[in-house]
Amino acid sequence: MARHASLAEQLSAFRRYVTTPDHDPEPISTNWTVTPANDNNPEEVAELRHERKRIVTPSVAEIMRHVKEGDVERNDAGQIVRIGKLRFSDGKQTEKAYRLTIDGKIEQYDARMPTGAMLGTRDKVDTALGGAENPQEVTESNIYFAEMLDTRQHKYVTGKKFRGERVKTTREETKRELAEAYSNTDMTKVTFIHYPDGLPCGSAKVADSFLGMQKTTCSGGGSTMWQDIVSEREERKEWLDAVGNMANDHLEILTMSAKASSLKQIGIARGYKGQYAIEAGRRLLVAANDNFQQAMELANYAKDPKTT
Incomplete structure (x- = not known):
């Protein structure tokens, strides 16, 4: 038996002495609600809220842009039916809507739009809201990485939908093209530019490129x-x-x-x-x-x- 291994086996009590915490164990608390999701008790669910993102189309900014820049179209009765790309009802148009029937069920019907109502609008509750990134914190984080790694300041470059047709070449074809380019080039007149080190530009936040800094889910956890x-x-x-x-x-x-x-x-x-x-x-x-x-x-x- 190795000398150090023998000593380590003898000091099992000492290992327990060192690793035992010097305070009482603290129970884990949580700010998550313990009310079941299907609990219909009004007193228990009264304070529960679920914030969601509400999408209004077109937005107020889009409406004001058309009002300021768009041309106005009127019908024979003098009613405004279009401003830019915004269309308005003259009292004859209908749109799909929903209503409650006598027995409490929901049915779809064609609702007549009142005169002057904007057509094609949407007011819809979309995805659940979460914590939004603070732009100032993102900027400070990017500056931190640039200073720590001694690189140029980060610059986010958005991707393009179409990058052109991809040309497939073999290794031999590429070598031949390079050799031809070298033979036709006067290397004494070539200026070599050394670009400084940089950071990945595919994300607005540099920290996203370092997977070791990301928090992921795991199978463990939970209250003690x-x-x-x-x-x-x-x-x-x-x-x-x-x-x-x-x-x-x-x-x-x-x-x-x-x-x-x-x-x-x-x-x-x-x-x-x-x-x-x-x-x-x-x-x-x-x-x-x-x-x-x-x-x-x-x-x-x-x-x-x-x-x-």
């Missing part, structure tokens, strides 16, 4: 079960009882060892020097570990005398 919290509290109490039953010298050694970087540092703290400090640190740590192990067994026995 109350049984686990009770078990952790019992283990914490057992650990405190064991520490209270330890000798002061051994407790100081364990506390010092948790912060020490080597066995030699433990030995030097106890007055040993040179090579003797390493061996002394080993003996002191093993003795403190055994004392803590015995204290844990006593604490476990005090909690349940039937435990052997």
Whole structure:
């Protein structure tokens, strides 16, 4: 058995001493509602809201643009039926609409549009709203990456729907074209331009290009079960009882060892020097570990005398 592996196996109690938290376990809280989705109790669902994006077409800005720049068309009766691309009813047009029947069902019918009503409009509830990106924060994030990586400032380049026809060439054809270009070029007159390092331009936010910085879903998570919290509290109490039953010298050694970087540092703290400090640190740590192990067994026995 390897020497270091043997020592590590002996210090199982010390590992528990180091990894045990110095505070009581805290239950996980959440601001999510615990009301079932199909709960119809008015008192429980009264405060629940679901914000959604509302799309109005055409928008107010689009309407004002046509009013300002569009030409006006009137019918024979002098009614305005068009302003730019906006069309208006003269009282004869209909559009699809919905209404409730006598038995409470919904039916579709052709609703006559009143005179002067805008035709082809839409007022629809679309996708659910979420947290929007703050443009100032995005800009500061991009500047941070540029300064950290010592590159040019980020510039977002939008993609194009049509990039032209793609020409497929083989490796041999490409080599031949390059060789022909080199033979027809006077390299003494060629100016080489070295472009500075840059950042990806396919996204408005540079951080999106670094996958390691993205938060993704996982199969774990969720609130801690109350049984686990009770078990952790019992283990914490057992650990405190064991520490209270330890000798002061051994407790100081364990506390010092948790912060020490080597066995030699433990030995030097106890007055040993040179090579003797390493061996002394080993003996002191093993003795403190055994004392803590015995204290844990006593604490476990005090909690349940039937435990052997």
